[in-house]
Amino acid sequence: MLASDLCPLLSEEGYEVVALSRTQLDITDASMVRDVVERVQPWCVVNCAAYTRVDDAEDEKDLAFSVNAAGAGNLAMTAGRVGARLVHVSTDFVFDGEKNVPYKEDDAPNPLNTYGMSKLQGERLVRDGTDDHIIIRSSWLYGPGGENFVRRIISKAGESEELSVVYDQVGSPTYTADLAAAVLHLMEEAPAGVYNFSNEGVASWYDLAYMAVEAARAKGVSLKLQRLKPILTEEYPTPAKRPRYSVLDKERYRDTTGTAIAHWVDALSRYVDSMWQGRRTGGGG
Ligand SMILES: NC(=O)c1ccc[n+]([C@@H]2O[C@H](COP(=O)([O-])OP(=O)(O)OC[C@H]3O[C@@H](n4cnc5c(N)ncnc54)[C@H](OP(=O)(O)O)[C@@H]3O)[C@@H](O)[C@H]2O)c1
Structure with a gap:
């Protein structure tokens, strides 16, 4: 999802982008990572690859750790070896959610699930693998390049008269187009370290569903x-x-x-607009 917004953006900005699918570069395969990165000799490696099926990860722990932790570590070590900057994307799920004010980068992580644990271990291996790393923690992604909550809700709202959505989990939804722009800014300008990025504002899943339906209507x-x-x-x-x-x-x-961040309601409306650009209305998106 993120990569499909990021790659065109980087190309528009004049970068030569080498975008690789899992078959072209399996990040869990250390020797493949070494071969490919040494051949390409990139200025920067952006890791958009991850095991993102949060619930399935409870049953596929080894696979989640192998992609999100070992895979990230393979990229970091190799990027460090060829002198490339590594940009790695992580998650709000490294936190336990016990705070009630926004999480800062230096707050103590304490993941509640396997996905969060594997992503936290990935952050550690990235830090160990290369000094020149940017870790971007983001949250609640949606965008045109993949299946996501917003798309699912609008699609279900086309089929059902009633939907139930959780309202006691609160976070910040993030449009992958905006996260892609943030990756670009940080990649080019930022000192190494951890950075949070999401759209501005706060929402429950219920709020996000409500506004998605309103935006579609x-x-x-x-x-x-x-x-x-x-x-x-x-x-x-x-x-x-x-x-x-x-x-x-x-x-x-x-x-x-030095850049402002769009509010999630504004970002959501841009995304929903893009879903129906050039299409007839009346479908499920
Ligand atoms: N989605 C969210 O709500 C969310 C929230 C916070 C943070 N994040 C983080 O943001 C980043 C981007 O997420 P996303 O939602 O854009 O992810 P996504 O749509 O699930 O895409 C992940 C990609 O990684 C690829 N991949 C999986 N295993 C791989 C491997 N071993 N080697 C190479 N590629 C592999 C997948 O390929 P296949 O399709 O072939 O498996 C897929 O193309 C991830 O780091 C994620 O943890 C996501």
Whole structure:
């Protein structure tokens, strides 16, 4: 999802982008990583690859760790060896959600699930692998390049009169187009270290669903949905536990890059607009 927004952006900015799929570069294969990176001799390696199926990770722990931890470490070590900067993307799920004010980069992580643990171990291996690293923690991604919550909700709202969505988990939704721009800024300008980035503002999954439906209706999309019902996490049990609160403090990002960050409602509306650009309305997106 992120890579499909980032690659065109980098090309537009004049970078020569070598975008590699899993078959072209399996990051869990250390010798493949070494061969490919040494052949390309990049100025920067951006790791958008990850095992992102948060619930499945509870049953596929080894695979999640192999991609999110060992894979990230392979890239970091090799980037360091060829003198390339490494940009690595991590997650709000490294935190336990027990705070009720936004998480700063230096707050103590304490992941609640396997995905978060594997991503935290990935951060550690990136730091050990190369000094010239940028770790960007982001949250609640959606965008045109993949399956995501916003797309799913709009699609279900086209089929069902009632939907239930959790309202006691709070975070910051992030449009991958905006995260891609943040990757560009940090890659070019920032000193090595950890940076939080999400869209501005705070939302529950219920808020995000509500605004997604409103944005689709504002585009003239006809939806069956009559009632969006707020429910508690305990009413929608999932294999992986999630933080109740995972809003990220973006002061370091804003200070470092001097750029403002769009509010999630604005970002969501741009995304929903893009979903129906050039299409007839009335579908599920
Ligand atoms: N999605 C979110 O809500 C969210 C939230 C916070 C942070 N993040 C982080 O943001 C980053 C981008 O996430 P995303 O949602 O854009 O991810 P995504 O859409 O799930 O894409 C991940 C990509 O990684 C590839 N991949 C998996 N295993 C690989 C391997 N061993 N070697 C090479 N490529 C491999 C996948 O390829 P296949 O499709 O072939 O498997 C897929 O193309 C990740 O680091 C993620 O942890 C995501």
